[in-house]
Amino acid sequence: MSFSPFDSAIFRKLYGDPETSALFSDSAEVRAMLLVEGMLAKVQGELGVIPEDSAFFIQRSSMEVQIDPAALADGMARDGVPVPALVEAFRKAMEAPEHAQYVHWGATSQDIMDTALVLRLRQFVTLVEKRLESLEGALTGLARETRDVVMAARTRSQIATPTTFGAVVAGWVLPLRRHRERLARLRGRLLVVSLSGASGTASALGGKAGETERALAEALKLGVAEGPWHTARDSIGELAALLSLIAGSLGKIGQDVILLSQSEVAEIDTGKGGGSSTMPQKSNPVAAETLVTMGRFTAGIVGQIHQSQIHAQQRDGTAWAQEWLVLPQICIATGVALQHAITLAGNLQPNPGRMLSNIAATSGTIFAEAASFALAEHMPRPEAQEKVKQAVHSALRDGKHLRDVLEATTDADVDWNAVFDATRQTGRATDIVGSL
């Protein structure tokens, strides 16, 4: 029972992402570290760095052995890294000292932890890609279905000009595509093995250090880094920033949904809203709120991963630990947001009638820009703008419709039906949806 809504028993159905959390669990970490140790031994056996039968034994044991994460706690507290305790526990559990001595041959703790992290980040990156695709699919479908659903655009919280709900949704989709491009590019930089030994020179790995690194990478289906990255944490920082951007894009969706589902706007229904402990009429946009929260949370925490880029000398215990505290949270928060966004995309119900009545409630002023361009075909544009401006003022002051005021005050031959028809004033909205 955790302090964190991400895995609290109370909160985790709303704020949790079990798939992502599982990747950062203690058992997943131990499992991944053992996998790395096992594979390292295997390739070292193949390269003749350590005896082949020891390598075989170690690798098999790495898959079979059960190590209780809690058994590493004392060692972790003493050493500031769990690997010495893990190696000790692994050796002991093997019950074959003649082989066990070859475990962790020439590696350093950071090699094991970072490679084990990368293995799990690979799964996470794939999960994010799948969810992004799924979300794109759902939203693209929604945009197409609602391509011609006219609504008011709002800029700076005020009704501006007509748009379509489809175009709004398309605006949610486009950044997601770019995020997938970014993620694809990041893979090559992020998903690389770390095997550089105590100080980044791999000195204890012996003459076959380079071959060992390449073989380990191949065995784990990871890339080979351009150089040691114990202290060059830029790809971790790039991942964190990208996740924060993804969560931010989803936060924008959430914010829009909250605003569109306000009682007074009521242009979309979010499916099933949250209940109040005391007000039966409430239907709180819980999922949409969660998108905003996760977007603000990742934006609020990403800077720390960037602070930890300032990683002193050949290993920095403070900067590295900062990553441990922050990175899993950014991953989980993004995962949570993606899950909710997918569900929300499936549940969103626009209310075209309400959209039209909100447009109607503007007494035609939503068409002021269109009117001024229409008039500008018959008079200089500043004059047209001034005329419309005055008409807007009259309309609002006297409770009249803008069209009535304009028709009364101008005899220019304007097709007012076109100007005041929202479906003919949505510009490229349809094209935007079409481009998806």
Added chain:
Amino acid sequence: MSFSPFDSAIFRKLYGDPETSALFSDSAEVRAMLLVEGMLAKVQGELGVIPEDSAFFIQRSSMEVQIDPAALADGMARDGVPVPALVEAFRKAMEAPEHAQYVHWGATSQDIMDTALVLRLRQFVTLVEKRLESLEGALTGLARETRDVVMAARTRSQIATPTTFGAVVAGWVLPLRRHRERLARLRGRLLVVSLSGASGTASALGGKAGETERALAEALKLGVAEGPWHTARDSIGELAALLSLIAGSLGKIGQDVILLSQSEVAEIDTGKGGGSSTMPQKSNPVAAETLVTMGRFTAGIVGQIHQSQIHAQQRDGTAWAQEWLVLPQICIATGVALQHAITLAGNLQPNPGRMLSNIAATSGTIFAEAASFALAEHMPRPEAQEKVKQAVHSALRDGKHLRDVLEATTDADVDWNAVFDATRQTGRATDIVGSL
């Protein structure tokens, strides 16, 4: 087994603070919310707002009932707050519908959650105060013991002039005192009941809303807020900032310890350092590193609590949830840092011999300022400064001691013994310790 080093089975002996984490556990939250519901019923019974026997029954039940936090998860996911589910589960568990109907009478979810939070923050604030006192005590003792232990001060990473280890430690103590003052002042603002109903007007609490609030506050030994604080989160923000400042002050201690225990400086020994998986000579300053990490972590996350000050209208699901994600972490990180600082204060061993030899290794240049002030009694100060500057250059270039160069190049009647005696060049260092 959590994603977070704060309560991971592997990491929590280093990065965990069980006492603080316990306050933010699911069971503690459920317990605290039930306590608030129980006390609310009790005072409402006393005030005649609800039947007295129901009040009695509810309050007793609130202490006896066992509610599984996981049973609230579905309700939480639906409603975005756990209280409706809690109230439902509590009512059901009471098996007395005639009384159960009076549970949560007139309150809103936020009243219950915020008051339940405050109850636990009270325990936390007390814990922080105790630890601050304990740390102050340990460091004050250390400062006094080492009052006359001369060492080099370093400014901008360069050796500057002599100081004493006692004065350095005193410099760690003084902010802690101010933090305790701040904490004492914060108590009155933070530790107040919340009972303002659905929209901050307490309308469902009826005509005795004010009395009920005061009675509840008294029953819980909390203060009465100046007004509804559902959306005025300044005291939460003040707490978060103060904790971040405390962790920052401890981070400064950690940073100093790391720098003083570097291999090449070696002026303090941190007791038992962390081992390396491969380098037996290493003794990593794990506890000191953790202080820096926690200081950077809290500074990196405090802004989010301040972001959530922008709490829309009469309740903002996004801003409020951001608090839930962040506040417990700031509390735990500060708690972790305080624990380590206390232990570290007990383990720190200055090495006076090394301190002297590091001073000696400067070939007297650490006394350059003192020399220039001594010479300035015999010539204009700019001339004295220039003379010393030249002498420093000669000394460094020729591998000579500054005193030798100065004695060879000036015949001013200066007491060079005094100038080059570190114990006579520590200014107010002793007074600083004395002021503790």
Added chain:
Amino acid sequence: MSFSPFDSAIFRKLYGDPETSALFSDSAEVRAMLLVEGMLAKVQGELGVIPEDSAFFIQRSSMEVQIDPAALADGMARDGVPVPALVEAFRKAMEAPEHAQYVHWGATSQDIMDTALVLRLRQFVTLVEKRLESLEGALTGLARETRDVVMAARTRSQIATPTTFGAVVAGWVLPLRRHRERLARLRGRLLVVSLSGASGTASALGGKAGETERALAEALKLGVAEGPWHTARDSIGELAALLSLIAGSLGKIGQDVILLSQSEVAEIDTGKGGGSSTMPQKSNPVAAETLVTMGRFTAGIVGQIHQSQIHAQQRDGTAWAQEWLVLPQICIATGVALQHAITLAGNLQPNPGRMLSNIAATSGTIFAEAASFALAEHMPRPEAQEKVKQAVHSALRDGKHLRDVLEATTDADVDWNAVFDATRQTGRATDIVGSL
């Protein structure tokens, strides 16, 4: 012409605060540093530390001399602090080497810069207090005027129950009061002289270091610090956090105003809104937006001041410079927000008619909580809640008024006039305003 909207010629009428910016201008910094150097000489003359006539000459010169800030740039770039260049320029400008040599006697750069900062922060703190008072006054007046103006409260973006505009405004006022309390407390900790010499021991200040410090403090009407604060930056951090909280409280006001002035809500008019380059009907809530922006900005940057608490050893060039980059911005942003908030408080026009019509548009569902408590006097509360819940569903589905549905489905003797009268359902709203 600056890169920053805070003092860009284009942007500064919206985003600038000339009074605060002036405190952080180059000339103000030079002037303040000279003032400190002058006063230091004066008190050292009085204490017999330096010749009295030199002291007199220095202090007079410090007030008369004109030093071009740009002339310090090379020295600043070389030394990382402007004080050596300032002292050199000051000495030169005095044209009296016999006196000039006593300038900056025993002080270090940080003493001068920090004390000069504190002198300007004193003016700033006073400015903030005055503006807070002025804002409180304006808002308190507004709250009182609108004490009985009934409006819908919104929780989680949905209409909740009735409240009054006065109560909403009172909710804006209360945190401001607490901020003034905090500021008052902070003064004593923040507004203290710094005079601790090269390494915090004041060794070059000689035997009268303590007296000199106290005399300087008195001369500048500042306090005496409990100890050297070159590296104990907690009061700077406290100031930054408090400003961020203030700006956050103002951001909440801005957010509320934006939401209430949305086209579809239209319950307040912000006086004169911003125009669009193309849409004549727009009236953008520019001032309110600026409050939100400044609140998010300060929250986004405060953590850096907290990062700089981790100030290494006896002076840390990196952490200190971080303060220089950030602190003026936090001050200016808060100043900007305060100015706009005061203006906005004077311009805000609630629209009581629209508030009532928005309540009416809920078809009575805003009174659902009230209805369920009214019914609960005639039946068990869960039954009452269920009945109202069903009635709300019917009303929304069938386009009926909740009162009609309830009257048709229950024969309980309820005073429905009271239940559905917004002015009788505002609970303690009036008291909240009264408590101001």
Added chain:
Amino acid sequence: MSFSPFDSAIFRKLYGDPETSALFSDSAEVRAMLLVEGMLAKVQGELGVIPEDSAFFIQRSSMEVQIDPAALADGMARDGVPVPALVEAFRKAMEAPEHAQYVHWGATSQDIMDTALVLRLRQFVTLVEKRLESLEGALTGLARETRDVVMAARTRSQIATPTTFGAVVAGWVLPLRRHRERLARLRGRLLVVSLSGASGTASALGGKAGETERALAEALKLGVAEGPWHTARDSIGELAALLSLIAGSLGKIGQDVILLSQSEVAEIDTGKGGGSSTMPQKSNPVAAETLVTMGRFTAGIVGQIHQSQIHAQQRDGTAWAQEWLVLPQICIATGVALQHAITLAGNLQPNPGRMLSNIAATSGTIFAEAASFALAEHMPRPEAQEKVKQAVHSALRDGKHLRDVLEATTDADVDWNAVFDATRQTGRATDIVGSL
């Protein structure tokens, strides 16, 4: 004279980057906006959207007209964007109302401001690329020159094993390469025109909106966006994050330089250090400190740009203004850091003699790992590790050299000359430099 060290007359020679600042000056902004307005008219003339002679006149005027930025201040303060005032001033300055009416035809303020921003970001991105290349070149040269300069690696602030200075420098270079890759990829996403009209639908641009956008992009040599990006700010966020990563990588260099140039380590000389106002022996690593400061600053502020991803509806005045406050600073800070890093790379002087003596001062314990691997060829590795561990303890306790202790306590046939020869214990250090 600005509040900000970035352009303060006192501070800007250290903390300023005139080339980058110039891009964000008021005049550059006005110039860029006029350029966009002029080009828009030009392409609209070519497409027959507006009269060709008006287009010609507007475009020519856009290059010739002088508009005082301060003249836009009132309009900016009123509207929250400077474009309406700019358009008005431009029209007036043209003194040809018959043409002037076609200025800004169908565009919205954000189109102009964002496109004008992108034009300047293009220059900035090119500047960053050039500086990155230059820095890479300088550091690569330094790494090659010092490929065989042996020094101690430090992990967690303790001496670990030998490495070379060349390898350390190579470790600084590799992230820079990746940053250039990232920047190259970002160009396509970032450097695109914005032309989407009032609400993202380009409705006022008429039937040729798409053609106009493409023509404008071509005229400005920018790309065409995949869709409207008024509210999809991901590429701005990507830029900010990348700059923060770059500054972070440079901060790591600065941190390493500070640590290596400490008085007690003294392994590198930074050329000319900063002077103290009172201590003539000091040589403060001002440039290196500035790298750390800028790295921490960008990391501390990047999250705000990510907060502003949550950009409400079709334009969000709060989120957009947050970009204005933050983005220029991130650009300048990164620019400052790049400049200093280039200079520093040219000034850095390693001190090979001191590096060797620092290795020698470890009494051979720096070779403990090497010794244990050497012994492990003659006995099981745990036994070898234990033997070396005991020998390290003896050596440190008795003030002996590790080699002497080992030779005395083992008769294994080990080539101790090789084990204790730093030049033979640097593993892949040479290869790492070679890979540059």
